[in-house]
Amino acid sequence: MKNVWIAGIGMTKFGRRKDSLEDMILEAARNALVDSGYDDFDAVYVGAMHPEGFLGTSNLASVITDYLGLVPAPAMRVESASSTGAALFTAGFHAVASGDCRRVLIIAGEVMTRVPTSKATHILSQVIDGDERRHGATMPALAALSTRRYMVEYGLTSRELALVAVKNHANGARNPYAHFQKEITIEDVMSSKLICDPLRLYDCSPISDGAAAVVLTDTPSAIRVAGFGQATDLISVQMRSDLTHFTSTRIAAERAFKMAGISPADIGTAEIHDAFTSFEIIGSEDVGLFPAGGGRRALIDGITQHDGRLPINASGGLKARGHPVGTSGLAQVVEIVLQLTGKAQYPHPQGVRYGLTQSVGGLATNNLVTIMEAIR
Amino acid sequence: MKNVWIAGIGMTKFGRRKDSLEDMILEAARNALVDSGYDDFDAVYVGAMHPEGFLGTSNLASVITDYLGLVPAPAMRVESASSTGAALFTAGFHAVASGDCRRVLIIAGEVMTRVPTSKATHILSQVIDGDERRHGATMPALAALSTRRYMVEYGLTSRELALVAVKNHANGARNPYAHFQKEITIEDVMSSKLICDPLRLYDCSPISDGAAAVVLTDTPSAIRVAGFGQATDLISVQMRSDLTHFTSTRIAAERAFKMAGISPADIGTAEIHDAFTSFEIIGSEDVGLFPAGGGRRALIDGITQHDGRLPINASGGLKARGHPVGTSGLAQVVEIVLQLTGKAQYPHPQGVRYGLTQSVGGLATNNLVTIMEAIR
Numbered sequence: 001m002k003n004v005w006i007a008g009i010g011m012t013k014f015g016r017r018k019d020s021l022e023d024m025i026l027e028a029a030r031n032a033l034v035d036s037g038y039d040d041f042d043a044v045y046v047g048a049m050h051p052e053g054f055l056g057t058s059n060l061a062s063v064i065t066d067y068l069g070l071v072p073a074p075a076m077r078v079e080s081a082s083s084t085g086a087a088l089f090t091a092g093f094h095a096v097a098s099g100d101c102r103r104v105l106i107i108a109g110e111v112m113t114r115v116p117t118s119k120a121t122h123i124l125s126q127v128i129d130g131d132e133r134r135h136g137a138t139m140p141a142l143a144a145l146s147t148r149r150y151m152v153e154y155g156l157t158s159r160e161l162a163l164v165a166v167k168n169h170a171n172g173a174r175n176p177y178a179h180f181q182k183e184i185t186i187e188d189v190m191s192s193k194l195i196c197d198p199l200r201l202y203d204c205s206p207i208s209d210g211a212a213a214v215v216l217t218d219t220p221s222a223i224r225v226a227g228f229g230q231a232t233d234l235i236s237v238q239m240r241s242d243l244t245h246f247t248s249t250r251i252a253a254e255r256a257f258k259m260a261g262i263s264p265a266d267i268g269t270a271e272i273h274d275a276f277t278s279f280e281i282i283g284s285e286d287v288g289l290f291p292a293g294g295g296r297r298a299l300i301d302g303i304t305q306h307d308g309r310l311p312i313n314a315s316g317g318l319k320a321r322g323h324p325v326g327t328s329g330l331a332q333v334v335e336i337v338l339q340l341t342g343k344a345q346y347p348h349p350q351g352v353r354y355g356l357t358q359s360v361g362g363l364a365t366n367n368l369v370t371i372m373e374a375i376r
Numbered sequence: 377m378k379n380v381w382i383a384g385i386g387m388t389k390f391g392r393r394k395d396s397l398e399d400m401i402l403e404a405a406r407n408a409l410v411d412s413g414y415d416d417f418d419a420v421y422v423g424a425m426h427p428e429g430f431l432g433t434s435n436l437a438s439v440i441t442d443y444l445g446l447v448p449a450p451a452m453r454v455e456s457a458s459s460t461g462a463a464l465f466t467a468g469f470h471a472v473a474s475g476d477c478r479r480v481l482i483i484a485g486e487v488m489t490r491v492p493t494s495k496a497t498h499i500l501s502q503v504i505d506g507d508e509r510r511h512g513a514t515m516p517a518l519a520a521l522s523t524r525r526y527m528v529e530y531g532l533t534s535r536e537l538a539l540v541a542v543k544n545h546a547n548g549a550r551n552p553y554a555h556f557q558k559e560i561t562i563e564d565v566m567s568s569k570l571i572c573d574p575l576r577l578y579d580c581s582p583i584s585d586g587a588a589a590v591v592l593t594d595t596p597s598a599i600r601v602a603g604f605g606q607a608t609d610l611i612s613v614q615m616r617s618d619l620t621h622f623t624s625t626r627i628a629a630e631r632a633f634k635m636a637g638i639s640p641a642d643i644g645t646a647e648i649h650d651a652f653t654s655f656e657i658i659g660s661e662d663v664g665l666f667p668a669g670g671g672r673r674a675l676i677d678g679i680t681q682h683d684g685r686l687p688i689n690a691s692g693g694l695k696a697r698g699h700p701v702g703t704s705g706l707a708q709v710v711e712i713v714l715q716l717t718g719k720a721q722y723p724h725p726q727g728v729r730y731g732l733t734q735s736v737g738g739l740a741t742n743n744l745v746t747i748m749e750a751i752r
């Protein structure tokens with residue numbers, strides 16, 4: 001398999017934006033084009049989870065390729081629920097790794113704030129198991145179930161859990177791309193509205209608009225795609241053997257580390273899918289950065305702070321940078337590249353060789369892990 | 377780039393089905409599993425154009441992978457409007473050609489008949505340019521524009537055009553998978569309802585349900601994927617220089633033939649995207665089987681009949697087999713494999729080495745051509 005490199009990245013500010021999905025995707029893409037120095041591509045990969053439902057937009061891959069002036073480049077859309085941006089990345093990787101394409105543009109975007117919050121929540125909850133949904137389950141409800149079980153098994157308290165939101169908001173406050181750019185306190189989290197016990201409003205990532213782009217190439221550059229892994233899990237959460245950890249992340253991480261030929265100890269920074277605060281702790285354990293229950297300890301001890309031994313979500317994560325669902329998996333890759341190249345404008349570790357992303361699709365039914373390597 | 381082979385195929389009967397999308401996809405997939413002899417896969421690629429709009433179904437790739445018992449295989453959905461099944465095929469091809477996957481399952485399905493025809497038509501017309509749509513354009517309207525122009529330039533008459541529907545219905549009548557299994561006459565076509573002048577009801581493919589599946593592998597088998605090509609075009613039809621031919625098909629065909637190292641003269645059978653009868657004639661010229669205007673002559677002379685020199689849509693095509701939008705591009709591949717291996721139950725050419733498919737996404741904004749080779 002050929003090596004694949006990242007030649008350029010681009011991103012928009014996340015948040016409640018007035019721009020159209022097309023305009024946001026074009027903005028991220030143009031930033032990546034400028035960053036890469038390339039302006040023609042063998043293929044365009046476009047990611048969005050549900051532009052039809054959020055906006056009534058169809059045929060997105062063709063539309064974007066046209067608007068970017070990249071016709072007649074081949075184009076397709078990829079979707080895997082909330083891990084869409086990461087699955088998209090692997091599709092583009094395969095095109096280059098096969099030798100069929102020398103250079104591909106990968107762009108993900110989602111505009112979620114144009115519909116009422118109730119409709120956005122409805123769309124998001126459509127990804128879970130139909131039977132569980134008909135019994136009243138929603139994404140936050142299932143995440144709350146997992147969180148409560150983790151608390152019981154590993155002694156995590158609500159005040160400790162709040163540290164994730166406090167940390168990520170502090171990080172996001174220094175990230176110019178972040179949806180939320182204000183620091184919050186434990187008291188802010190603890191006094192915020194209860195969404196689904198034990199998850200409060202500040203334990204949940206926001207509904208956001210935003211786009212991200214990456215240029216992949218077969219030509220050596222400063223960042224190599226060292227590895228990736230993907231795995232699915234049963235749709236029905238009640239059928240799983242473990243509520244506190246996600247098998248799909250574990251298998252995805254094993255595959256990614258095997259491909260990269262390294263171990264979790266080699267990772268110097270990570271972007272973990274903190275759609276809910278507890279998912280950051282669970283995800284950090286599932287990818288192997290900490291043993292089961294060790295994510296809580298690392299959080300309390302400040303190890304995952306931006307200046308700690310192993311920063312997690314130095315960008316602010318989904319919690320503070322925002323979570324335009326189809327974009328997040330690719331935005332994580334962009335953040336890792338910014339950190340590995342020292343270009344991130346927020347405090348982040350320096351001189352790191354390997355950075356990792358972890359993305360969750362649905363209620364952990366389709367998870368991915370990617371590993372990027374800085375070549376120095 | 378590694379060679380990629382087709383290890384197995386599967387399909388459901390197309391038509392107005394009572395089964396769920398999931399059940400239809402599972403049926404096609406299981407047929408492909410049995411045909412290939414394999415039951416585990418390195419990845420699952422799922423194609424559907426708009427299951428959310430037609431059915432309210434989300435997270436389809438994870439759902440299908442679970443229901444097939446293939447968890448934790450990686451899975452993603454691919455979409456490119458009405459060429460989804462063909463774009464999906466290229467995504468799976470890249471995964472195997474890269475060496476990352478040794479064996480992938482590719483499945484496409486669409487259930488369109490659960491919504492009223494007016495809603496289905498609305499969903500389908502969302503793929504065209506927004507400005508043209510706001511001025512009243514629909515898919516049939518734009519296709520009619522193209523057809524009328526072709527008639528003016530190449531002297532095609534409505535009675536001649538009707539020969540496409542007559543031929544494909546005769547073919548479909550012998551294909552057990554076809555939506556329509558009855559022969560029709562020129563008079564039937566000419567007296568059918570005018571949809572958009574000059575296109576009549578029998579010039580348009582039906583709204584159908586159906587699923588198809590293909591197993592791709594790096595292990596030599598009887599059918600090799602010899603080549604494929606994909607190209608996009610401007611969304612706005614009025615901005616194009618030529619209404620009677622599709623640049624996206626022409627470029628896709630050039631790429632496919634270059635990859636396969638053969639010329640159009642080597643093709644022994646073809647499945648062309650006849651969503652509208654005129655598209656079969658146009659497509660057959662665009663891929664290079666006939667010169668501009670020569671598709672009309674070939675049709676009149678019977679060259680494209682199942683027992684002619686170069687059969688087109690011996691399966692019945694989209695016109696008679698049916699057109700579940702996300703499925704058709706992959707169903708064409710299945711039909712070509714059935715013909716190349718002599719397993720098609722309908723009359724088809726024998727001993728053919730190369731077969732071709734052509735798929736149209738949107739109003740020819742995202743077209744693909746694939747070429748399969750029979751190894752004897």
